[in-house]
Amino acid sequence: MTNANSAPFAYPGLERIFHERGRLAICTCLIAHPDGLSFTELQGACDLTDGNLNRHLHALAEVGVVRIEKQRGTGRPSTVYQITKRGRQRFLAYVDELESVIRDVHEGVPRDARRPKLATT
Amino acid sequence: MTNANSAPFAYPGLERIFHERGRLAICTCLIAHPDGLSFTELQGACDLTDGNLNRHLHALAEVGVVRIEKQRGTGRPSTVYQITKRGRQRFLAYVDELESVIRDVHEGVPRDARRPKLATT
Numbered sequence: 110m111t112n113a114n115s116a117p118f119a120y121p122g123l124e125r126i127f128h129e130r131g132r133l134a135i136c137t138c139l140i141a142h143p144d145g146l147s148f149t150e151l152q153g154a155c156d157l158t159d160g161n162l163n164r165h166l167h168a169l170a171e172v173g174v175v176r177i178e179k180q181r182g183t184g185r186p187s188t189v190y191q192i193t194k195r196g197r198q199r200f201l202a203y204v205d206e207l208e209s210v211i212r213d214v215h216e217g218v219p220r221d222a223r224r225p226k227l228a229t230t
Numbered sequence: 231m232t233n234a235n236s237a238p239f240a241y242p243g244l245e246r247i248f249h250e251r252g253r254l255a256i257c258t259c260l261i262a263h264p265d266g267l268s269f270t271e272l273q274g275a276c277d278l279t280d281g282n283l284n285r286h287l288h289a290l291a292e293v294g295v296v297r298i299e300k301q302r303g304t305g306r307p308s309t310v311y312q313i314t315k316r317g318r319q320r321f322l323a324y325v326d327e328l329e330s331v332i333r334d335v336h337e338g339v340p341r342d343a344r345r346p347k348l349a350t351t
């Protein structure tokens with residue numbers, strides 16, 4: 110049994126579903142586009158292969174982080190990928206834990222080797 | 231061919247060697263302990279199993295990020311694990327990219343759903 114105090118560098122909040130690099134890219138991109146994006150737009154923004162993007166989107170949809178919506182208009186039906194409200198909350202909690210890693214790195218680095226931290230503006 | 235402009239959410243600097251959660255924990259812990267730690271100390275701080283910690287340490291040593299040093303004193307020989315100078319530089323570059331992900335998340339999140347950013351103190 111461990112907790113944050115006994116294992117200060119364990120970071121249990123780094124949820125596997127978000128920590129994979131491709132999924133981190135997809136969720137960050139979808140947070141920036143709350144109205145959703147098409148497969149092609151996501152692919153261009155995240156630089157993932159068809160197969161990888163497809164796999165990650167379905168993994169995220171399976172746990173309710175991404176909503177996949179087929180839209181039918183006058184032209185061809187199109188599919189839009191959106192982050193869900195619950196997904197955004199979970200992802201932001203994950204990002205909080207990432208920030209605590211970064212804080213620990215900055216606190217651990219000798220002062221003369223430090224780089225500037227995140228801007229707060 | 232892509233670059234940062236054409237794929238703004240690709241994050242190529244998230245090096246696989248550091249991004250795995252256990253290795254992220256180990257490197258953050260070793261940055262905070264520049265004189266090195268024993269296997270048992272690292273294990274307690276990062277909450278990793280024997281097998282996982284051992285596997286990660288050897289993966290990091292193989293690419294020159296971690297130095298494994300056997301020390302012989304009056305008692306039993308002990309092994310100390312340290313982050314190398316080059317390893318620290320590479321890890322800090324990786325952490326820079328993590329910070330750019332976090333910046334993108336904060337910029338993408340609607341203002342009313344934002345959480346406080348990293349402190350700059």
